Amino acid sequence: MTESDAGNPARSVRDEDAFDVEAVSAWLRANAAPEFADTVAADPEVRQFPGGASNLTYLLRYPDRDLILRRPPVGRKAAGAHDMGREFRIQSALAPVFPYVPAMVGLCRDESVLGSDFYVMDKVEGTILRQDFPDSIELEPAAVTTLCRNAVDVLITLHQVDASRPDLAAFGKGEGYVARQVAGWSTRFRAARTEDIGDFEQVIAWLDRHQPTDVATCVIHNDFRFDNLVLDADDPLRVVGMLDWEMATLGDPLMDLGGAAAYWVQADDDEFFQLFRRQPTTAPGMWSRQELVDHYCEQMGFEMTPERWRFYEVFGLFRLAVIAQQIYYRYFHGQTHNEAYAVFGDAARYLERRCLEVLR
Template structure:
């Protein structure tokens, strides 16, 4: 456990607009059987741009609180009950999920649903590896393949043997994703971005049948992984299960590679990087696909993969636009969110370039 009074990596004082009633949370936690001490240090993590994440430490407890942001929310997004249920349901079959403490659906406590879990101690790689974490090329490659092995292991979970079996809606996952994310973009579009109509039309025309149904994370990135402090090539935790569901594994891989910026990408995409995927030793996007296919025994042609690549970037563009929508309409004053508008415009052009190259 980190000592109280120290700043956790990636954390800072709580932004005024994101503050909550600590005493109300303290009383509610006591009712759930967790008694916080008199002095509780609260910090806010700034790495994510969707749900809000806080650290609660009192010397005996090292906890994380997750809650949705203020402002308009896309239908189905920021569902704390669902995010909590997924992690609780995986506890017996996928040991890398954090341990859940309790879920609160009484909005009178802090004005929104939230849940509390134990913090997984370790190193979270963000845009770059933290100072002092010096990995050579072989170690970076080992970390990369170890992380992909975790994704493979997740996809191999027998969902029917978990409480999450009901999340499987059957065939049509790819179709539902294309139509659903297209609707989300149209709902969140602002006047200063493109319309993505060419991209959405191409995805609808070229969508394949589902290749399978398994537990997918839907936001599997290095900055959602916790690495062992003693052996940082080893993954000891997987975080941020907000979008997890039962669906097509190749859609999950495509979503992962939407964030995978490599060393030879253009300047804007390099600036967009949120994880250390340009470090010497990291696999390229094509090497990631090849490794995953080899580990799972699947076969996908380059033409077939193009759909998943475009969808991953399109979905990322929609997420960026949903975040930018809140800034554009004054629902947040966080200036970091201003950059998501240019990102959404760029990702549309990137999708169109990949489509044209085919």
């Protein structure tokens, strides 16, 4: 097991997520990027990472290196979600100007190979933080603060990439990103709502009335968390990779920050919200959400007030609720039997209450 697997070790592939390994191997031998040709000449051992609840991620273990395969989940999918081609292309476009993306191996659009689109990339070796620091990493609070700053500075570096480059500009839809997000996530929630979940209509109406204009257009990750970063195995204060580009696009950077803050559980949050924690943001030395926002806005040159931030905070929580509900929808309707997904309904209910508390 490598350090990067420590908090989410690859396991045997679940029966419902299995695929034809020989067919995938044959496709890779014919289509992999030239620098990976020797690696994919052999057949891999295939394991599955159980973490994550959106796209499915597999470890392809070859004699000389490990690769990663990503594919959509089975069952009903939200329109526009789980676009493997987009995820592959945006990382390919970022590679020359943002050194934290993995090398791409190949994108397959032929659904006869695996049953869906999929892509394969190199595995970035290092440490991925999960809920808590692993035993192998012992950091004083001052070092944790340094790590926190270094991680957020990677997000800032991404937001400072020249989004007008032709290969990146193609991912944008022009001005009006905030409005499209409010409308889009509202539609996604209504499509994924189940009979046992509230309607969020008060939250949706408030977001619609209070949406600001875009502050800028840049490359945004849309899922920035410590468990989507890879740290240098020899220097855990240094970020060497950023993963999970499923929702990356061109858009408003403060919307990206709002999404990140929704996952940023801090030590004084209530007991239920602590159950959301997937990263060590309660460790001594970690920033609070306010410190996260203050550092980011100072570095990016944005003036921020508590009243102005409220929109981005509520939107981030609402978007997280929709993501939880989309996952729960698949479980509720029997499209997946992974019992880990059962709790996402409770998460959606809680997040509606939390949004309403922020609005009071």
